Amino acid sequence: MGIRFILMVNKQGQTRLAQYYEYLNLEERRALEGEIVRKCLARNEQQCSFVEHRTYKIVYRRYASLFFLVGVDNGENELAILEFIHLLVETMDRHFGNVCELDIMFHLEKAHFMLEEMVMNGCIVETSKANILAPIQLMDKAS
Amino acid sequence: MNPFSSGTRLRDMIRAIRACKTAAEERAVVRKECAAIRASVSENDHDYRHRNLAKLMFIHMLGYPTHFGQMECLKLIAAAGFPEKRIGYLGLMLLLDERQEVLMLVTNSLKQDLNHNNQYIVGLALCALGNICSAEMARDLAPEVERLMQFRDPNIRKKAALCSIRIIRKVPDLAENFMHPATNLLKEKHHGVLITGVQLCTEICKVSVEALEHFRKKCTEVLVKVLKDVVNSPYAPEYDIAGITDPFLHIRLLRLLRVLGQGDADASDCMNDILAQVATKTESNKNAGNAILYECVETIMSIEDTSGLRVLAINILGRFLSNRDNNIRYVALNMLMKAITVDAQAVQRHRATILECVKDSDASIRKRALELIYVLVNDSNVKPLAKELIDYLEVSDPEFKGDLTAKICSIVEKFSPEKIWYIDQMLKVLSEAGNFVKDEVWHALIVVISNASDLHGYTVRSLYRAFQASVEQECLVRVAVWCIGEYGEMLVNNVGMLDIEEPITVTESDAVDVIEIAIKRHTSDLTTRAMALIALLKLSCRFPSCSERIRDIIVQCKGSLVLELQQRSIEFNSIIGKHQNIRSVLVERMPVLDEATYNGRRAGSMPATVSMSSGASLNLPNGVAKPPAAPLVDLLDLSSDDTPAPSSSGGDFLHDLLGVDLSVGSSLSGMTQVPKAGTDVLLDLLSIGTPPPAQSSLSTPDILSSSQDNKMPAPTLERLSSPSSISIQASSPAGAAPMMDLLDGFAPNLPLPEDNGPVYPSIVAFESSALRLTFNFSKTPANPQTTLVQASFTNLSPNIFTDFIFQAAVPKFLQLHLDSASGNTLPASGNGSITQNLRVTNSLHGKKPLVMRIRIAYKMNNKDVLEEGQINNFPRDL
Incomplete structure (x- = not known):
């Protein structure tokens, strides 16, 4: 399966984007997000980027005020996920130009479209930034 | 817009x-x-x-x-x-989400969009389908997806490939349809198609063995070539990460190769060279390169042995482990865990480094390292490793102590070379982290102590010292209290002194101090206090000089708010005061607890979750005295009449001796090897007040044994117990006289068909292809309205039924009483039956016949089955 969810959370622990690749109901999601955010945000820069929580392994990385948290299976390559987070951020950077929390908040649907081009059902679809952004740019042009 | x-x-x-x-x-x-x-x-x-x-x-x-x-x-x-x-x-x-019925409505739109002439719309539909499709949708739309895997635009092909993964997961039967299209995807050049194609192949291999064989034969070489091309490809700006072309594709390829190579020497051989190349040529100064190395090591470890590669892999892990980056160290520990099954010796070489990781400031690394150390321990290194871990216990974070303690205890138990070492280590753990020790661990310690007869003196003295140093560790206090209660005189007289010990002088009063502190400590819980109370009773006999002081402490517990302690203190007080003649036998030392039984029980039962329940069970060894049992039995001449002891009898006894409040969990630690006679005697001695009509009780052993309870009042007890039975008897529900009444009341319920008036023919009340139900009838002549029905169920199918439940309903003019069934599992093919008694009272007896609706539920092959029916063929005159 690989990726089970992707979260973007700000320094205050508010969710800015949440994409789940397995079904969790509203209460479960809120509880999970709360627990993970508490666990990850309490860690310092020197500590490693992996946290084990319930049956998930959380790979997280901080960019300025925004945390990117990816929940994966135990068999997943943690370092590759870390690299994937960076690819995601670079892709968003290319589109938004130095992406920040507000870009994602106010363009939530676009952030999701990008994610859709990169991950589907927990698997990686595409790793070329140009290919990921092509449909989104096309749509922007059309409107 | x-x-x-x-x-x-x-x-x-x-x-x-x-x-x-x-x-x-x-x-x-x-x-x-x-x-x-x-x-x-x-x-x-x-x-x-x-x-x-x-x-x-x-x-x-x-x-x-x-x-x-x-x-x-x-x-x-x-x-x-x-x-x-x-x-x-x-x-x-x-x-x-896929569970919602609304989703059914979208299937049609999806189908249309999958066939849309705008490829972006097709892409949208594929993506949605890939993320949320249900099994039904998967079946309906699989042909469309299969077709789209040959679509001209690669962006559609890649999405169709991932969509297929979802479909296969939902409906594994469809895997074979996708096998050939997936094989074709591996020949593509487009990275998106390749990476998704590789993932699809991996998924197909997981669900179908045939497909796995197919890919092994047809695709291993292709995949090796693809990987070679990617590894050696010139700079490709779109996919380049830190000088490496598409590390994600590298990783997915390595993963699929792992699946193919696992358990297949030829395939493993085929990928040998490329794995060696990846392992040696990949740059390890950036995260992307390390991610590839990490995946490569895992593949090397999983495929069939090619020893040269394994050395490479272990060396890479060694480099990872000494890396300053915590992420790299974390994955190294993760990987070593897997490597240990392949090459334990190589992992052992890194033991010192791993041990350092246990002390890391990062909780994730500590956790991984501790788990790794745990599997690294063997007979030869247990002593130094345990010492390191226990030393670290002192300074570790409080939130890590629980995990660490559990692992240390487990290591020490599993690998201890000798008992004295085990006891020493456990005492150290108890002194450092006694509040984190699980109940079953200190229960096991007590069993071991009890078995090590030459170490009793040493242990009790060590515990005494440890107690002086760390009073606040609950489990240490419990073990110390138990041992002082059992072996108090060894503490005072320095019995069984070992060479390594320093002599200490402990007076009887010092020993009692320990128990007094334990019982009066504010943080002590009920278990500890109950144990202390019993220890006091034992010491009262062993230390005659302190007897009065002990009695004072016991009497103080009379005012306890906990009913259990209150009651015991009253009982113990009267034993000390009024029963000097039996006290010494009553509180003799515990028999040696049987380790094999304890371990068996422990392995069989779930670990105790609630400390209260298992705490209670531990009180058992304190309270029960086996040696006294035999003399008492002789004394009372009861043994021949005694009823066979069910294995849980100790529990019943415990309820009475120590309290109904302390519910005895299923994990009743099996420490009781006490003959039933002893417990019964004690039970009667301590709890049952009213002396029963002795002769009648002795003459009805059969009825007694067939009833649920088997408490056997003894004639001689009358004399023994009557003085102490003042206040307890009224509240004691197990009083013997009411018991007898109860038994009388039961008698009519026992099936006694021979004197039950007219005989009615049995009927087959219900029969289906899988099940037959027959009714046998009987009546008591005194009560013609009431019919006793014995239902017996027979399984006609070749499958066993489990969770069998029979329910019945009757019209208003009937009253139905269902007794519990003889079981809930029905063996296959008529090899046994379940019986259940019903009592039907017909208020219109003679006017209307019986009638009944029934419903039978059970599980066959884990499927719920429900059978219903109506029974109209009762004999007319019931």
């Missing part, structure tokens, strides 16, 4: 939510917005539909319910324009 640029109101809403200072304000804003959206939905407002949905997605992300927007998604998907569909599909993926 573009739904996103025109969404000023969406921006407004987000701004309003951002401006909220408190959660309550946020809720208010969201509530207002939701109300507006609902209104708009019910007016079927087209213009704002997409904007509403965009808002709903934001609200959903914040964690508020948005189910009312689900239908809007479907409407947008059904719209013609791309922007509407775009947001509709996004909403579908975020707001809905």
